[in-house]
Amino acid sequence: MQFKFVQAQPHRFSKVSTNQPIISKNALDTNNPFLFQGNFVGYMDMYSDANTVANYLDAHEHWFVQCAHPMKVEPLGNNGYTLIVGRFSSLGHEVEPKVALVFHPAQNRVYTMHTIPVPNYEYPGYEVQYNAVMELQELAPEKILGDNITKVFAKNQAVPSVMTRIAWQLDLVVTVEMPQFIHKLPISFVQKAGDRLLSQIVRQISPRLTYRVQKDFHLRWELPIPPKTGRKLQQAKKSANPNSEQAA
Numbered sequence: 001m002q003f004k005f006v007q008a009q010p011h012r013f014s015k016v017s018t019n020q021p022i023i024s025k026n027a028l029d030t031n032n033p034f035l036f037q038g039n040f041v042g043y044m045d046m047y048s049d050a051n052t053v054a055n056y057l058d059a060h061e062h063w064f065v066q067c068a069h070p071m072k073v074e075p076l077g078n079n080g081y082t083l084i085v086g087r088f089s090s091l092g093h094e095v096e097p098k099v100a101l102v103f104h105p106a107q108n109r110v111y112t113m114h115t116i117p118v119p120n121y122e123y124p125g126y127e128v129q130y131n132a133v134m135e136l137q138e139l140a141p142e143k144i145l146g147d148n149i150t151k152v153f154a155k156n157q158a159v160p161s162v163m164t165r166i167a168w169q170l171d172l173v174v175t176v177e178m179p180q181f182i183h184k185l186p187i188s189f190v191q192k193a194g195d196r197l198l199s200q201i202v203r204q205i206s207p208r209l210t211y212r213v214q215k216d217f218h219l220r221w222e223l224p225i226p227p228k229t230g231r232k233l234q235q236a237k238k239s240a241n242p243n244s245e246q247a248a
Contacts, residue, residue, distance in 0.1 A: 036194035
């Protein structure tokens with residue numbers, strides 16, 4: 001499968017800081033909710049062996065809340081968290097995504113995360129399905145840094161004998177009950193607007209979270225923080241329009 005970087009789009013969507021209420025559920029059309037989806041892949045490099053990285057990830061209660069800032073995060077059970085992503089707007093419709101995630105222990109250096117229902121919470125016209133996989137790949141420093149080893153590590157720093165690349169994949173599906181007036185717009189237009197907003201949200205959150213995790217990990221072990229080339233976010237090839245049946 002081929003992947004390509006998503007170019008920056010014109011600023012049509014904005015993160016909303018207003019205190020105005022999100023549109024009421026009574027104004028929504030619940031007969032034909034829209035489905036928006038995004039598939040993303042990427043990686044982040046960690047300058048240590050896979051066991052050390054795994055031990056760090058396993059103790060996520062010590063870093064996840066801090067690294068997810070400015071999102072509002074609260075622990076949920078032993079391996080879960082509730083997150084409020086922020087308030088976003090598109091086509092005059094506002095949503096404030098709130099999700100609950102479970103962070104499963106690794107199996108053969110593979111971690112999985114997925115959504116569960118938020119306890120005692122009624123979703124106001126939307127539902128989020130989040131499924132993520134992270135795989136730890138232990139590699140020689142030359143595979144990760146190439147000729148940049150001398151630029152990353154100072155002369156008085158020992159270069160680790162192995163490094164770890166955390167390759168990840170994220171699949172998102174968001175079901176949104178739109179106001180009735182939006183159903184009068186062309187479905188293809190609404191689809192593009194929603195998918196673009198979903199991509200924008202991921203692009204705002206993922207690089208920031210990745211950098212904070214890398215920074216926290218490497219400062220703990222007094223290692224140099226990887227440059228931008230040590231983390232990557234790409235959008236996978238888009239699948240078929242999930243709302244095509246509505247247009248029939």
